């Protein structure tokens with residue numbers, strides 16, 4: 001198993017007496033080489049979960065294990081890519097991809113080779129010396145993916161990476177990501193609001209509940225690979241899409257019901 005999240009709890013504290021439990025009793029296992037997507041109503045804690053796994057946020061209790069180790073305390077190496085690329089505007093494509101390698105003290109020749117390999121893998125040949133502002137959104141996101149992968153992460157965490165892209169670019173980035181995953185078999189945890197995107201890409205889809213955020217359902221996607229755009233019109237795809245949409249809508253409504261019931265409770 002690549003990633004184990006056990007009894008995770010996260011509370012945010014604002015002011016002396018206000019505690020807000022965003023995640024509670026969250027349990028999740030991601031297998032080695034798996035592509036798993038997280039869906040759920042807005043505010044259910046998807047980004048918070050990814051940031052905790054990436055080591056960017058602390059958790060209140062519970063355990064995160066990557067490759068049998070806790071992140072931060074050892075060699076476990078997650079990499080995260082956000083919706084807004086996060087590229088350094090003053091560095092070229094190649095320098096952006098090499099950045100993490102340089103920090104880790106990898107020598108120049110090896111860095112160059114790794115960067116150029118990833119530039120090729122992401123079909124960015126000819127753009128090594130370009131700056132981010134000279135690239136389209138889809139290309140910038142491919143650079144962000146290349147930069148994350150160049151560090152050979154144990155798990156790739158993607159937080160709505162294609163949400164800012166137009167529909168056509170988004171579809172081509174999805175295909176690109178699938179190709180990349182098929183070549184590298186890196187374990188991926190992918191957050192999205194797009195049910196179709198999650199089904200198209202994933203081995204399994206997790207639907208989260210809200211307030212507190214937890215795993216509501218785990219749906220295996222039994223659509224054969226390799227997948228191309230035509231799978232989206234298949235009966236199995238559409239049935240799964242409808243099922244997941246209903247689950248998400250139930251999650252949102254449950255929250256609303258609970259909130260509405262509070263004033264009557266006393």
Ligand SMILES: Nc1ncnc2c1ncn2[C@@H]1O[C@H](COP(=O)(O)OP(=O)(O)OP(=O)(O)O)[C@@H](O)[C@H]1O
Pocket residue numbers: 012013014020022040041042043044045046047048049
């Ligand atoms: N630093 C913080 N301090 C206090 N509350 C926070 C903080 N960050 C997030 N939250 C709250 O935690 C909850 C979960 O936020 P999060 O961004 O993880 O949800 P999400 O499922 O990714 O949402 P979306 O789908 O809209 O992106 C929200 O109610 C949010 O307001």
